[in-house]
Amino acid sequence: MLKKLLVGLTLAASAAGFSLAAHAAYPERSIQAVIPWGAGGATDNVMRSLTPYVEKELGGKVILNNRPGGTAVIGTSYVLGQQPNGYTLLLGAENPQLYPVLGLAKFDYSALYPINLIGQNVAVIAVHADSPWNSMADLMAAAKANPGSLRMGGAGAGALPSTVHAMISAVDQLDVREVTFGGDGPGITALMGQHIDFMPLSLAAAKELIRTGKLKALAVVSTEEIPELPGVEPISKTLPAIADYLPWGPFWGVWVHKDTPDDVKQKLTAAYAKAVATPEFQAFLKNYGAKSLNLSGDEASQFLNRWQSVTTWSMYKAKAIDIAPDSVGIAKP
Amino acid sequence: MSETISYLLMAWSDPNLLLLTALGTFAGIYIGAIPGLSVTMAVSILVSFTFSWEVNSALALIVGIYIGGVYGGSRSAILLNIPGAPSSVATAFDGYPLAKLGEAGRAIGLSTVMSVIGGLAGTLVLASAAPVIGDMALKFAPRDYFLIAALGLLLVGSLAEGSLAKGVFAAALGTVIGLVGMDPVTAQGRFTLGQVELMGGIHYVVVMIGLFGVAEAFYQLHSLDVPAVRQQVTKIIPSVAMVLKFLPLSLRTAVIGVLVGALPGVGGDIAALMAYDHAKRTVKKPSRPFGQGAYEGLVAPETANSAAVGGAYVPMLTLGIPGDAVTAVIIGALVIHGLNPGPMLMVESPHIFWFTVGNLALANIFLLVFGLMGIKLFAKLVELPKAMLIPLILVLCVVGTYSINSSMTEVYWMLGFGLFGYFLKVFGFQMGPVILGVILGPMMDNSWRQAMASVGDNPVELLGELLSNPVSLILTVGITLILLGKTPVSGWLKKKCKCTPVTH
Numbered sequence: 001m002l003k004k005l006l007v008g009l010t011l012a013a014s015a016a017g018f019s020l021a022a023h024a025a026y027p028e029r030s031i032q033a034v035i036p037w038g039a040g041g042a043t044d045n046v047m048r049s050l051t052p053y054v055e056k057e058l059g060g061k062v063i064l065n066n067r068p069g070g071t072a073v074i075g076t077s078y079v080l081g082q083q084p085n086g087y088t089l090l091l092g093a094e095n096p097q098l099y100p101v102l103g104l105a106k107f108d109y110s111a112l113y114p115i116n117l118i119g120q121n122v123a124v125i126a127v128h129a130d131s132p133w134n135s136m137a138d139l140m141a142a143a144k145a146n147p148g149s150l151r152m153g154g155a156g157a158g159a160l161p162s163t164v165h166a167m168i169s170a171v172d173q174l175d176v177r178e179v180t181f182g183g184d185g186p187g188i189t190a191l192m193g194q195h196i197d198f199m200p201l202s203l204a205a206a207k208e209l210i211r212t213g214k215l216k217a218l219a220v221v222s223t224e225e226i227p228e229l230p231g232v233e234p235i236s237k238t239l240p241a242i243a244d245y246l247p248w249g250p251f252w253g254v255w256v257h258k259d260t261p262d263d264v265k266q267k268l269t270a271a272y273a274k275a276v277a278t279p280e281f282q283a284f285l286k287n288y289g290a291k292s293l294n295l296s297g298d299e300a301s302q303f304l305n306r307w308q309s310v311t312t313w314s315m316y317k318a319k320a321i322d323i324a325p326d327s328v329g330i331a332k333p
Numbered sequence: 334m335s336e337t338i339s340y341l342l343m344a345w346s347d348p349n350l351l352l353l354t355a356l357g358t359f360a361g362i363y364i365g366a367i368p369g370l371s372v373t374m375a376v377s378i379l380v381s382f383t384f385s386w387e388v389n390s391a392l393a394l395i396v397g398i399y400i401g402g403v404y405g406g407s408r409s410a411i412l413l414n415i416p417g418a419p420s421s422v423a424t425a426f427d428g429y430p431l432a433k434l435g436e437a438g439r440a441i442g443l444s445t446v447m448s449v450i451g452g453l454a455g456t457l458v459l460a461s462a463a464p465v466i467g468d469m470a471l472k473f474a475p476r477d478y479f480l481i482a483a484l485g486l487l488l489v490g491s492l493a494e495g496s497l498a499k500g501v502f503a504a505a506l507g508t509v510i511g512l513v514g515m516d517p518v519t520a521q522g523r524f525t526l527g528q529v530e531l532m533g534g535i536h537y538v539v540v541m542i543g544l545f546g547v548a549e550a551f552y553q554l555h556s557l558d559v560p561a562v563r564q565q566v567t568k569i570i571p572s573v574a575m576v577l578k579f580l581p582l583s584l585r586t587a588v589i590g591v592l593v594g595a596l597p598g599v600g601g602d603i604a605a606l607m608a609y610d611h612a613k614r615t616v617k618k619p620s621r622p623f624g625q626g627a628y629e630g631l632v633a634p635e636t637a638n639s640a641a642v643g644g645a646y647v648p649m650l651t652l653g654i655p656g657d658a659v660t661a662v663i664i665g666a667l668v669i670h671g672l673n674p675g676p677m678l679m680v681e682s683p684h685i686f687w688f689t690v691g692n693l694a695l696a697n698i699f700l701l702v703f704g705l706m707g708i709k710l711f712a713k714l715v716e717l718p719k720a721m722l723i724p725l726i727l728v729l730c731v732v733g734t735y736s737i738n739s740s741m742t743e744v745y746w747m748l749g750f751g752l753f754g755y756f757l758k759v760f761g762f763q764m765g766p767v768i769l770g771v772i773l774g775p776m777m778d779n780s781w782r783q784a785m786a787s788v789g790d791n792p793v794e795l796l797g798e799l800l801s802n803p804v805s806l807i808l809t810v811g812i813t814l815i816l817l818g819k820t821p822v823s824g825w826l827k828k829k830c831k832c833t834p835v836t837h
Contacts, residue, residue: 048669177789180782181783189597209652
């Protein structure tokens with residue numbers, strides 16, 4: 001009995017010593033990084049491009065693991081349920097910030113610690129090449145002339161198109177039929193085939209098609225023209241009141257469990273900050289039509305709070321959601 | 334022109350690329366043969382793995398894996414009645430009965446040759462008509478996808494052996510399983526019982542592995558004392574006469590494969606099922622009755638699913654839109670390598686297009702070589718004692734399921750479906766219709782709601798579109814004829830047609 005106890009104690013002590021040593025040498029084994037979206041999607045592409053540079057900075061392997069499903073609820077809750085030791089990362093996008101108001105889950109990103117907010121995308125209002133409209137004002141006029149008959153491509157509750165639609169509806173009237181697709185790709189296909197009339201899209205998804213004239217951009221969802229789309233008017237030209245909600249765009253970032261030891265958090269933060277700043281990755285982001293953010297710590301938290309507040313309140317104002325943001329603790333912008 | 338040819342032959346002349354394509358094809362066959370290990374997964378791992386490589390090398394390896402993997406699924410379908418991938422479900426219908434007759438070797442040989450023919454036909458279409466087919470694929474509206482899914486569900490009529498009622502029940506059950514998870518429009522849970530794990534739905538490969546793999550393993554417990562069929566391993570390579578005999582069917586189903594494969598969001602699985610159905614409808618005198626080891630039932634799906642690969646590349650290379658899950662990952666790979674997949678890809682980086690065409694052809698040649706190698710050894714797998722075979726199947730099923738999303742929950746679901754599938758089998762239900770429902774149910778759900786939303790929930794407007802749009806009209810008429818063909822109306826019509834001349 002005594003012997004057993006002794007053996008147990010020794011084992012426990014050595015385990016404790018081992019784990020202390022492990023902290024000092026983080027990462028001492030490969031890190032699992034969960035991508036809560038499918039292979040080949042925007043989040044997946046960004047993370048697969050960034051990870052090699054992170055591995056160089058950390059001096060360890062980062063194993064990417066796609067756990068898609070349920071608007072990223074599944075992958076995100078998986079990371080929340082893992083040991084807070086810094087060996088499970090979440091490489092995600094903006095969606096969890098909307099879970100409380102959509103009733104998808106009880107948590108949002110405040111349940112995790114932001115290591116880095118990598119970059120942000122901008123949204124554009126796109127129509128097919130043969131569309132009679134050439135500006136946002138044309139689209140708004142057409143929608144008002146025939147309320148409820150234009151077909152807008154969507155990607156489900158909480159996705160980019162419905163959020164942009166909510167922002168427009170919050171400041172003006174845009175009564176349309178929302179046709180829901182499984183994502184940007186199928187939506188763009190339907191838009192090119194003229195089965196829908198317009199669709200708010202991320203610049204990353206639409207850039208090549210706009211450049212080649214297969215799609216036409218009516219407006220950029222921002223307050224000023226952007227260098228990637230010269231000559232395309234900012235949406236605030238037609239809808240000045242929307243400026244309150246801008247800048248807005250989907251974003252990508254890296255999170256760990258909140259209770260992860262501070263030294264691990266610091267090490268990861270430093271590694272990701274350097275990796276995002278590498279000229280190669282910056283070039284990738286630019287080519288992808290995204291803006292670099294490279295935010296961490298308090299700056300990242302502020303960004304997340306503002307994004308959540310702006311998005312949810314505009315959705316609530318446009319009656320796109322039933323749950324009041326302040327009832328789940330989201331302050332007004 | 335000379336540039337085009339040099340791009341085309343790039344993979345053939347560079348020893349490095351040649352080796353990578355061969356390696357990819359070889360690995361692909363075995364990845365494809367293990368249920369659960371999918372081409373999509375292998376390719377997405379490769380994207381990270383080949384990050385620092387030259388883009389051509391990465392693409393060569395990926396093309397090899399893709400071609401090998403789509404073919405590899407037929408191996409386990411024929412030998413064990415477990416499709417290695419959803420695109421091989423239809424292969425099992427006649428492939429496994431062939432193995433039971435002792436013709437596993439010949440079945441693999443025939444499926445290899447037909448896959449290569451399908452693959453080459455798909456590549457040829459890609460090379461010669463990609464822009465035309467790409468534009469054609471865009472013409473399909475949500476309502477047309479709904480009609481295609483409906484047409485697919487009508488296959489229940491061909492798949493349900495014995496009782497149509499049981500087939501319809503099985504397909505309905507599959508459809509309900511396919512609907513589990515978040516509603517695509519409102520993001521509310523459906524049939525999730527409040528479980529987070531079910532929010533993403535039940536992966537159809539999980540259902541497939543359970544129903545085919547585990548259920549088959551349990552079912553074999555009934556015949557423990559029956560000695561395994563001796564496999565004939567001579568004459569495994571089909572004769573020229575045999576290939577020529579099936580060539581017309583093969584070419585017809587290759588066309589089905591390319592066209593269905595080129596539609597974004599519809600892939601080899603549906604193409605193969607439609608091809609099987611086509612064979613069953615058009616071949617009047619099959620070598621054996623369908624479902625009991627007809628060679629035609631093997632030729633059709635194997636040609637179609639390989640031809641669908643060429644089809645899937647069409648929208649990807651001409652428009653930057655993925656034709657299926659694998660090409661979606663390849664688009665990601667191109668983006669990561671700094672290219673801009675889109676309509677300008679063929680103009681700005683023409684080498685990618687012709688290199689892919691040349692590489693697909695090359696991978697198909699390697700497939701012919703590797704596919705026909707080692708068949709004797711594989712055929713012997715069926716002769717393994719049950720005490721070894723059954724545990725082997727179960728281990729493969731568990732490993733394969735876990736590897737899809739690294740989820741133990743899915744392993745439990747898979748085992749649950751296995752047990753359930755066993756009872757379905759015992760009571761004479763077919764597995765094919767269930768899988769059909771799981772694959773097509775969500776597609777019907779989505780496209781129906783898209784079609785209805787497009788017309789502002791006005792069924793009259795939808796009906797008008799069905800009759801006025803050429804694509805929709807063809808599909809509508811096709812469905813109506815198939816439906817009427819199975820009712821007394823058709824007999825009555827035929828009689829009337831025959832009688833009319835007499836009365837005059």
